[in-house]
Amino acid sequence: MTREEERIQRSFRKEKPAHYTVKIKSFSSVLNSSFEKYVCGDFEAGGYKWRLTIYPKGNVERNGKDHLSLYLAMSEADSLPAGWELYVILRLFIYEQFLDKFLMVQDSHGKTRRFHSMKTEWGLPQFMSLNTFKDPSRGYLVEDTCYFGAEIFICGKNNCAEGKAKAGECLATVNEPLKYIHTWKIMKFSGLVDKKYFSQVFTAGGYQWKILVFPNGFGSEENRSLSLYLIMADKETLQQQTVQIEFVLRVRDQVSGKHSEKKAIHGFNSWGHVHGWISFMPLSDLNDLSNDFLVDDVCIIEAQLTLPAVVTNSSQN
Numbered sequence: 001m002t003r004e005e006e007r008i009q010r011s012f013r014k015e016k017p018a019h020y021t022v023k024i025k026s027f028s029s030v031l032n033s034s035f036e037k038y039v040c041g042d043f044e045a046g047g048y049k050w051r052l053t054i055y056p057k058g059n060v061e062r063n064g065k066d067h068l069s070l071y072l073a074m075s076e077a078d079s080l081p082a083g084w085e086l087y088v089i090l091r092l093f094i095y096e097q098f099l100d101k102f103l104m105v106q107d108s109h110g111k112t113r114r115f116h117s118m119k120t121e122w123g124l125p126q127f128m129s130l131n132t133f134k135d136p137s138r139g140y141l142v143e144d145t146c147y148f149g150a151e152i153f154i155c156g157k158n159n160c161a162e163g164k165a166k167a168g169e170c171l172a173t174v175n176e177p178l179k180y181i182h183t184w185k186i187m188k189f190s191g192l193v194d195k196k197y198f199s200q201v202f203t204a205g206g207y208q209w210k211i212l213v214f215p216n217g218f219g220s221e222e223n224r225s226l227s228l229y230l231i232m233a234d235k236e237t238l239q240q241q242t243v244q245i246e247f248v249l250r251v252r253d254q255v256s257g258k259h260s261e262k263k264a265i266h267g268f269n270s271w272g273h274v275h276g277w278i279s280f281m282p283l284s285d286l287n288d289l290s291n292d293f294l295v296d297d298v299c300i301i302e303a304q305l306t307l308p309a310v311v312t313n314s315s316q317n
Contacts, residue, residue: 007111012104020045021149022052023146036059041272045150046153048074050075052070062125068094069126071123071124072092073120074120086115089107089153093105094128099139182211184300184301190297207234211229213301219278224279225279225281229249229274230276244267245266246305247264247275248263249280251293251301264276
């Protein structure tokens with residue numbers, strides 16, 4: 001047992017997690033996929049937005065091999081004022097379906113976790129061993145379905161205030177993740193005069209997408225970097241769904257294949273339909289003709305999408 005585990009308290013209770021639950025169907029396909037983690041959609045508790053991250057095969061870098069790893073992160077930490085700190089009592093849950101009870105995992109003796117600008121995520125790399133989780137005599141994984149949850153209590157100097165928002169999700173994976181590449185060839189790139197440009201809408205995984213580029217950068221990166229984003233173009237059709245994807249945005253090196261690219265895993269939904277990078281690559285690198293990103297004044301941008309899961313939100317009663 002690690003020192004971290006010695007400070008952890010585990011107990012069962014009947015009550016559902018007060019603030020958030022996620023239901024994962026077809027968990028075997030999650031284990032067999034190439035994804036290291038699943039980042040769930042945002043939810044609110046205590047006046048702040050949070051996000052649950054699940055490592056189905058364990059966060060190996062944090063000594064989580066052969067375990068489920070579960071983390072809670074602040075999803076909009078960059079928008080908070082300088083010098084902010086939150087002291088949080090964090091409870092993580094997994095549902096034992098045979099007992100009809102939730103296993104609650106928390107720090108012993110009411111210990112708080114401090115969130116601040118340099119530490120926006122806390123969790124347990126060894127939340128539960130995979131052997132225990134997959135044991136058919138236990139009720140954590142039944143008919144290839146499992147449930148996780150979270151509670152967050154924001155603590156003041158002498159008291160705690162409980163967040164009131166409740167949310168839930170149902171995550172259904174597919175056996176074979178859907179992969180799609182869209183190529184956007186931009187002619188006369190050096191002569192572009194508008195601040196931003198959109199690609200044509202393309203379809204991947206039954207959803208519509210488009211690429212957004214700021215040729216001379218956006219906001220603080222104007223005249224410094226190329227800014228590049230992926231947009232879900234039909235967000236209105238999602239209602240309470242979140243589409244979890246892994247995507248790569250890429251500016252092609254048209255000669256030697258040394259492309260400039262960045263990868264992310266993100267849940268797209270009706271309230272969060274844009275994701276990308278304000279500083280995708282320096283303009284100095286893009287415009288350096290020896291890098292072959294611009295050939296005959298043509299820039300080629302690609303979006304590579306892998307869609308393993310669709311998440312359906314539902315409120316708890």
